[in-house]
Amino acid sequence: MKIAVCVKQVPDSWAEKKMIDGKLDRDGVDAVLNDLDEYAIEEALAIAEPLNEAAGAPIHTVTLISMGPDRASEALRKGLSMGADDAILITDPALAGSDALATSKVLAATISAGGFDLVFCGTESTDARMSVIPAMLAERLGWAQLTFAGAVRVDETGQEIEIDRSTEFGVEKMKAKFPAVVGVIEKINEPRYPSFKGIMAAKKKVIDNKSLADLGLSGADVGKSAAWSVVESATARAAREKGVKIEDGGEAGNTLVDYLLEKRLV
């Protein structure tokens, strides 16, 4: 079985983000592997590892796929140190400013060329927060969409996968034959920390750099010029005015209610 995991390098979600010229300023902040993608990597590894153990050979592989600048290889290295086997990084100057439609096109082309059975994704990136890439990949590839998975059960011999889709609407059990796009949510697992051994091993693992031409795509298909929406302006929100702060001397609960009633908030 060949599993791919789509990952993204994003600005650290614990840092303040800014926009310059209508685009996210990526240079001014630390770049990290998207938090939510770690759950996708962990789940893929948790599926492949026991199967490899049973087979007595590493025949089930996990490949990371990312689109981004050269420095996105740092995020891939973290995923490799968790235990993924190898990685593909699609880098091309023409990709700058790509929207989700273009990103999904590039990822889908990479997945199609790789002969994968399953593709795992995190539910969203912590920068764009659109939460549409897994659904777009399923639409583009014509594969089954199994997203918002809070639990995954894979039947490798039957080439079948079942998930519990868990959203604000409730829980649905869904099933599909391979190939499928699987989106996972945070509660699915506890991502491992890379071990020292894993970090050392990752240094020797291969990151395959691909350009758009390698995927049979042209610069006209992607990037800012091909984006189907344009940002007209991005304005920083005014800082909140400083509020009142009181120390509880035993009456703060009552004072709070006075405040809420006075402001007609309750």
Place this chain on the structure above:
Amino acid sequence: MSALILIDHAAGQIGKSAGELATFAERLGGVTGLILAGSGQGDALLAEASKIALNKVILIESDDFANYSLAAISEALSAQVKALSPKAFLIASSSRGKEIAGRVAIATDSGLITDAIDLDSSRKSTQSVFGGSFSVLAEVTTPTAIITIRPSSIDPSYDESEPVVEKISFTASDRSKLAQVLSSEAAVKGGRPELTEAKIVISGGRGTNGDFAPVEELADLLGAAVGASRAATDAGWYPHTHQVGQTGKTVSPQLYLACGISGAIQHRAGMQTSKTIVAINKDPEAPIFEVADFGVVGDLFKVLPQASKSLAGRKS
């Protein structure tokens, strides 16, 4: 054709979002509503839909929607978008709404905007990004714009209407039958409002030590939704679906009450556009106080019960 909206419904009831979407869609001209329902289940919804301002309603009935979910739903909607080529197709932002929007955008070669909070008559949308720290005005350049709109972004205008009704049946193609729904269990509502739609949200964090009782007590007195910080959901103290913050829900209620939440940027990103923010925290240096309109430095286990008691007393 001016604007198309997807009318959400659950348990035979049209969702609150439909009126909001119709109000935005009216700015672009005439409004056509799309209702997807199981076979024979649409008529009751049509009666409900006349409560919102619509020029036309297209009812598509098929059991494939329940059996094959998103792929079948997206296929049916994409066919309508292609046939009608509206200026915009508006969908309520939710996990499902955004996924449908993504698939329809690909299938119809349309530009996509997610989580808009405003839409003007020239089809320009406003999004609030990075936890509300930036406001982005954007324009889609394709003939149809697929736009998902955040709940509670507008007060809906409810005009009774007598829309023209068109009924269509639908059968999903094999390509849309790849993922099959085996069983479905609707979320238990528990009487509290939905987090993203509530006028008041009360959240608990690390400071609750896992005891959300005082938070819930006050929430129920106020008819509020209950939220939680990532620290609280990671610790398993509260369900993941209630998480407010950068990796959870973004809320923008009239009143947000943060209890025992330090207010790291990760959390603030999900709540700092709330109209009024109240914070209760033991630590006077907690960053949550930087965004709070009213801050209480104190123990939530003393402050909240006292507030609840005081409110209950004044209400009766």
